[in-house]
Amino acid sequence: MSPYSAYPRGARDPGWAALGAAAAAIALPLLAWPLAGMLLPDSSTVPSERPVLLGESEDYEATARFERGWTQLPAESTEGELLVFRRGRVMLQVRLVHPPPGAPEGARDLWRGLERITRTTEPSARFGEPSEMTADQGAQGLKGPVEGDTVSGKAAVFPSPGGGFAVEFTATADRYAAVHDVQAADHVMESVAFSEEER
Structure with missing residues (x-):
């Protein structure tokens, strides 16, 4: 049965x-x-070889240029505060800082502040001594090395000409990252530009 x-x-x-x-x-x-x-895509392709808006204030806007191969990670980004990009094994974080009235506006103060922020999420991160740099379009800032237990890279800070905000970069990669991807992060930092807002 x-x-x-x-x-x-x-x-x-x-x-x-x-x-x-x-x-x-x-x-x-x-x-x-x-x-x-x-x-729901977790990344979006970044336009290459044309200015990408990073942030703005009442007087200035900041842009940078990305080579082909970069993607933005919207889930890890916060509009108006943090933009996260990736190319290969390189992670590039772009922070937009708006100092409160009366706060120090110098690049050295921004550098120390960026180190404190970075160490809240990566306690092993150590910032080296920065040196002055001038981006391709004339933006003045500081750039220096970043070392950690598992990653290394570079950081840069650029206060806007009016002092209303600043753009801060942190690019990190592990030891398996391709050299051209690491260089591509340098190129993004070197391409930052500030332009006056049209009224």
């Missing part, structure tokens, strides 16, 4: 029905999350 003949054709066993419903309730969310991950 077949084990299935115990149930008349068309009849339903309430025990199996409840078990099936419970399994479906568990399986559907598990299947839906990966599908949602595929439908």
Whole structure:
């Protein structure tokens, strides 16, 4: 006698029905999350060889140029505060800082502040002594090395001409990063430019 003949054709066993419903309730969310991950992109391609807006104040806006191959990570970025980009094994964070009235506005103060911020998420990070740098379009700032237990890289800070805000870069990579990707992060920092807002 077949084990299935115990149930008349068309009849339903309430025990199996409840078990099936419970399994479906568990399986559907598990299947839906990966599908949602595929439908909602976690990165977007950054336009290459044209200025990309980083931040702005009432008087100035800051832009930088990215070579081909960079992607932005929206889930890790915060509009108006932090932009996160990736190319290969290189991570580039761009922070937009708006000092409160009366706060020090010098690049040295910004450098020390960036080090404190970085160490809140990466306690092993150590900033070296920065040197003055001038970006391709004339922006004045500081640039120096960053070392950590698992990554290393460079950081740079650029106060805007009006002092209303500053752009801070931190580029880090592990030892397997390609040289041209590391150089591409340097090029982004060197391309920062401030222009007056049109009124």
